[in-house]
Amino acid sequence: MEQANSVRPDGEPKAGILAHLEGLEAQMSRPCKRSKELQQARAEESALGTKIHELRRLRDKLRAEVNQQRARGKASSANVESGQTVEIGEQEVLERKQESVKAILQAYRFTGLSGKQTSRGVCVCISTAFEGNLLDSYFVDLVIQRPLWIHHHSIPVFIPLEKIAAKYLQTDVQRFLFSLCESLNAYAGRKYQADRLQSDFAAFLIRPLQRNSLCNLLSFTYKVDLMGQSSFCARLLYKDLTATLPTDATVTYQGKRKDGHAEKYCHMLHSSA
Amino acid sequence: MLTGFNITDYSKKTEDLTSTEMTEESIKKVLQRHRLSGSCHVVTFQLEFQILEIQNKENLSSVITDLSIVMEPTEYSELSEFVSRAEERRDLFMFFRGLHFFVEWCEYRKRTFKYFKDKYPDMVHLPKGACSLCMGIRSTSRPGFELVIVWRIQIDEEGKVSPVLDLLTKIPQRALELDKNRVIETAPLSFRTLLGVLGIEAAVECLIRLLHAGNE
Numbered sequence: 001m002e003q004a005n006s007v008r009p010d011g012e013p014k015a016g017i018l019a020h021l022e023g024l025e026a027q028m029s030r031p032c033k034r035s036k037e038l039q040q041a042r043a044e045e046s047a048l049g050t051k052i053h054e055l056r057r058l059r060d061k062l063r064a065e066v067n068q069q070r071a072r073g074k075a076s077s078a079n080v081e082s083g084q085t086v087e088i089g090e091q092e093v094l095e096r097k098q099e100s101v102k103a104i105l106q107a108y109r110f111t112g113l114s115g116k117q118t119s120r121g122v123c124v125c126i127s128t129a130f131e132g133n134l135l136d137s138y139f140v141d142l143v144i145q146r147p148l149w150i151h152h153h154s155i156p157v158f159i160p161l162e163k164i165a166a167k168y169l170q171t172d173v174q175r176f177l178f179s180l181c182e183s184l185n186a187y188a189g190r191k192y193q194a195d196r197l198q199s200d201f202a203a204f205l206i207r208p209l210q211r212n213s214l215c216n217l218l219s220f221t222y223k224v225d226l227m228g229q230s231s232f233c234a235r236l237l238y239k240d241l242t243a244t245l246p247t248d249a250t251v252t253y254q255g256k257r258k259d260g261h262a263e264k265y266c267h268m269l270h271s272s273a
Numbered sequence: 274m275l276t277g278f279n280i281t282d283y284s285k286k287t288e289d290l291t292s293t294e295m296t297e298e299s300i301k302k303v304l305q306r307h308r309l310s311g312s313c314h315v316v317t318f319q320l321e322f323q324i325l326e327i328q329n330k331e332n333l334s335s336v337i338t339d340l341s342i343v344m345e346p347t348e349y350s351e352l353s354e355f356v357s358r359a360e361e362r363r364d365l366f367m368f369f370r371g372l373h374f375f376v377e378w379c380e381y382r383k384r385t386f387k388y389f390k391d392k393y394p395d396m397v398h399l400p401k402g403a404c405s406l407c408m409g410i411r412s413t414s415r416p417g418f419e420l421v422i423v424w425r426i427q428i429d430e431e432g433k434v435s436p437v438l439d440l441l442t443k444i445p446q447r448a449l450e451l452d453k454n455r456v457i458e459t460a461p462l463s464f465r466t467l468l469g470v471l472g473i474e475a476a477v478e479c480l481i482r483l484l485h486a487g488n489e
Contacts, residue, residue: 100283107283107309110320112366113276132363134324134335174276178370185366243431 109137112185113177120144120151126181128188130244135188140180148173158213159183160241182242189244190215206231216241221254230254277373280311301328304338314376316352319343322365337363348404349379355428367432374434378426379404382436385474386424393481408477412484419443420460420480438473440464440480 108114112129115122121144128135141151147170155161160183168176197218198209203226210219216238223231230253237248290302303326310319323339340363342356352375359368386408390397398409410420421441428434440461449457467476 103285104280104283107280107307108276108278110307110309110322110365111276111278111280111369113369127366129337129364129366132337132340132365134337177276178373181366181370242433245431 113181121148124177126177126184128185130185130189130192133192135192138184140177142173155180155184156187156213159187186240186242186244187214190238193244194218214241218246276369277376278311278313278369280309282308282310284308299330302326303328313372314380315346316349316372316376317345318372320365322363337365339363340365340368342368349375351375351426351428355432358430359432364432371428371432371434375426375428378434378436382424382426385477388474389477389481393485396481396484410481410484415484417443417445418448418484420484422464422477422480436473438464438468438476 140153206221218236236246239247286306399405
């Protein structure tokens with residue numbers, strides 16, 4: 001067909017065909033458009049999809065990194081802590097060792113003789129006991145010079161300290177200390193026994209116990225039976241100052257009637273002393 | 274250390290036994306459990322003891338309520354009896370004092386025997402080596418004659434340590450028959466007297482010289 005529509009008489013039919021063609025064209029293009037749109041949409045979709053994938057990957061990566069960081073952070077802080085615990089551990093061990101050494105030094109008291117270093121020498125502590133009862137402690141402060149001398153002490157005046165010192169202090173300090181220890185322990189034992197006699201048997205003592213400061217001479221009057229009338233007078237002498245048992249015992253009956261018991265008691269005391 | 278003791282380990286546990294009634298009367302009761310180990314020369318000891326402390330308004334009393342001692346080595350038989358006594362009496366200080374002197378005497382005995390062994394190697398014989406209780410003296414020229422010195426170290430009831438030396442004689446029958454003056458019979462007693470006069474070392478030297486003189 002030639003350009004039938006070039007000369008356009010006012011004919012509607014041409015417009016009709018064109019319109020129809022246009023319509024058909026439109027129809028044609030619409031699916032194309034649609035497919036184009038679809039394609040575009042699809043392209044966009046896939047692009048978005050890829051983007052989503054990428055973003056997801058990035059998110060996971062970042063997450064992993066954060067986790068790693070966190071883990072590393074914890075580890076390093078833990079390392080810092082454990083480093084400190086190691087240090088603390090060592091410190092604790094040293095402290096414990098120091099405590100145990102201090103305790104051991106204190107424990108020497110239980111041997112009866114223990115010493116503490118002083119600026120000029122040593123201060124010796126002598127502990128006393130009798131039959132499991134721990135009694136007083138005494139000290140002797142020695143100055144280590146030639147000759148050795150006693151700076152001060154807490155030994156009672158009636159203990160023969162000078163005599164023992166004259167004998168052993170310069171030649172054999174250990175012997176001096178042990179000898180002093182012996183005398184002090186014996187005195188403490190005698191004193192303890194006298195004290196107990198006074199307190200525990202007060203009901204049996206007619207008159208209070210008489211004793212000297214060294215507690216090696218005791219004199220007392222007692223009765224055997226609380227209700228009884230017969231009383232005895234006892235005199236105990238401890239000649240050996242290193243012993244806690246008497247060397248001499250005298251018991252006399254105080255009364256008018258001769259009591260066979262008195263002799264028996266005298267016998268017993270004499271044989272056991 | 275001061276006393277010859279070396280404490281290697283010590284621990285203590287405290288238990289408060291104060292009841293409410295006691296607290297009202299301001300009485301305090303505490304039980305201490307101590308564990309101590311150490312040595313004194315070649316002897317080692319392990320002690321476990323309990324101390325009960327009662328504090329009232331007037332005074333403080335401390336009493337050893339239990340004492341258990343383990344010693345090593347156990348060859349010193351003289352020591353085991355002493356240790357049991359100390360445990361019975363709960364006398365901690367007597368134990369240490371006694372131990373100190375006992376070990377000192379043991380060391381002195383060992384040194385003395387060794388000295389004579391070194392000086393007269395052919396004549397002196399120590400049956401158990403260095404820790405011998407006995408020392409035998411033999412004559413090299415007159416076999417069959419032997420003088421044995423028995424040196425015991427005693428610890429008495431109070432924990433005092435002292436040496437006890439005795440002489441035993443081993444003489445052939447023939448010689449005994451010839452001994453009209455009964456010298457052999459009176460030898461142990463004479464030795465004791467000699468000890469008192471000359472002291473341990475000189476007395477032993479004297480005896481050795483006796484048999485030694487026989488060689489010439």
